[in-house]
Amino acid sequence: MTLPLQTIQQAQRQSPLPLLEQHMLWGHVLGVSRAWLIAHDRDPIAAADWQHYHDLQARRLEGTPMAYLLGWREFMGHRFEVGxxxxxxxxxxxxxxxxxxxxxxxxxxxxxxxxxxxxxxxxxxxxxxxxxxxxxxxxxxxxxxxxxxxxxxxxxxxxxxxxxxxxxxxxxxxxxxxxxxxxxxxxxxxxxxxxxxxxxxxxxxxxxxxxxxxxxxxxxxxxxxxxxxxxxxxxxxxxxxxxxxxxxxxxxxxxxxxxxxxxxxxxxxxxxxxxxxx
Ligand SMILES: C[S@@+](CC[C@H](N)C(=O)[O-])C[C@H]1O[C@@H](n2cnc3c(N)ncnc32)[C@H](O)[C@@H]1O
Known part of the structure; x- marks a missing residue:
């Protein structure tokens, strides 16, 4: 699959997901915070990270819960692993x-x-x-x-x-x-x-x-x-x-x-x- 997009900002313009879910998936793929994503949304993204994001986005669009994609959900201030x-x-x-x-x-x-x-x-x-x-x-x-x-x-x-x-x-x-x-x-x-x-x-x-x-x-x-x-x-x-x-x-x-x-x-x-x- 050809992935023509090169920055998170460009991806955001085209993604059908709500912005919060995009940020959560990008944060998961890149291992960074939401604040980092906002500050670095024009940085170029490596091809492997693109692929990973697009795979997650496709599963999300098919109905996979965000918690299963990320592998965790917060409860009482702690991160619980789920799948x-x-x-x-x-x-x-x-x-x-x-x-x-x-x-x-x-x-x-x-x-x-x-x-x-x-x-x-x-x-x-x-x-x-x-x-x-x-x-x-x-x-x-x-x-x-x-x-x-x-x-x-x-x-x-x-x-x-x-x-x-x-x-x-x-x-x-x-x-x-x-x-x-x-x-x-x-x-x-x-x-x-x-x-x-x-x-x-x-x-x-x-x-x-x-x-x-x-x-x-x-x-x-x-x-x-x-x-x-x-x-x-x-x-x-x-x-x-x-x-x-x-x-x-x-x-x-x-x-x-x-x-x-x-x-x-x-x-x-x-x-x-x-x-x-x-
Ligand atoms: C609504 S979930 C709650 C899970 C967890 N306590 C929480 O609050 O996220 C109900 C749990 O009860 C378990 N369960 C269903 N039938 C059960 C049974 N007969 N005996 C014991 N646990 C059962 C399910 O496997 C599930 O993990």
């Missing part, structure tokens, strides 16, 4: 982590935390980083997700998290107990049209939906929690914008108290939780 086979971290999950860090973990001196459905490990690793006195166990049913999580744990926090494979509580021994259980499970209903749009088309289906109404995994997590929580232990889950009432009802039915939901910056109830008194 095909694992969910891309979402900013709304920072509501879950921030709430647990600020309002739940301070109740415990040395909290033992369980993260169910850890994916790339963002929740477990962020909690371990911010609360070094905690011990953290993280589970996932998917071996590919667990390998990303272990890699991120090695890079970001020295790998002091126990990763276990299995379906929800099946990954644990029946005697295991925790002060705090957190989870961002697949909660999109199978019929939701968003599954066929944007980045979701490229992400693993089993990380997005329970294949039914979106509440099945939330229900399983809530129903199983009392067996694995210590007295005064807390469960906090992320859920969809319209699932807070159903989630709170499930928690009340299982004997949780202090059940409430927390809104994100757009006033959408994103997480719900409660405490168990045994």
């Amino acid at each position: 095909p086979g694992v969910l891309i971290p979402r900013p709304e999950t920072e509501v879950l982590v921030t709430h647990v860090l600020q309002n739940v973990l301070p109740r415990f001196q040395h909290p033992r935390i369980l993260d169910l459905g850890t994916g790339s490990g963002i929740v477990a690793i962020s909690l371990a980083l911010e609360c070094p006195q905690a011990t953290v166990v993280a589970t996932d049913v998917c071996p590919t997700a667990l390998s990303w999580a272990k890699k991120n744990a090695r890079t970001l926090c020295g790998g002091n998290i126990d990763f276990l494979q299995g379906s929800w509580y099946d990954a644990l021994s029946a005697q295991d107990t925790f002060d705090v259980i957190v989870s961002n499970p697949p909660y999109i209903a199978a019929a939701d049209v968003h599954l066929a749009q944007g980045d979701l088309r490229a992400e693993p289906t089993q990380a997005l939906t329970d294949g039914q109404d979106g509440l099945q995994f939330l229900q399983a997590i809530i129903a199983g929690a009392p067996q694995f929580l210590r007295s005064e232990g807390a469960l906090w889950v992320e859920h969809g914008w319209n699932q807070h009432q159903a989630v709170r009802e499930l928690m009340l039915k299982e004997g949780f108290s202090e059940v409430r939901s927390i809104h994100d910056l757009a006033s959408i109830p994103r997480i719900s939780g409660g405490t168990i008194n045994l």
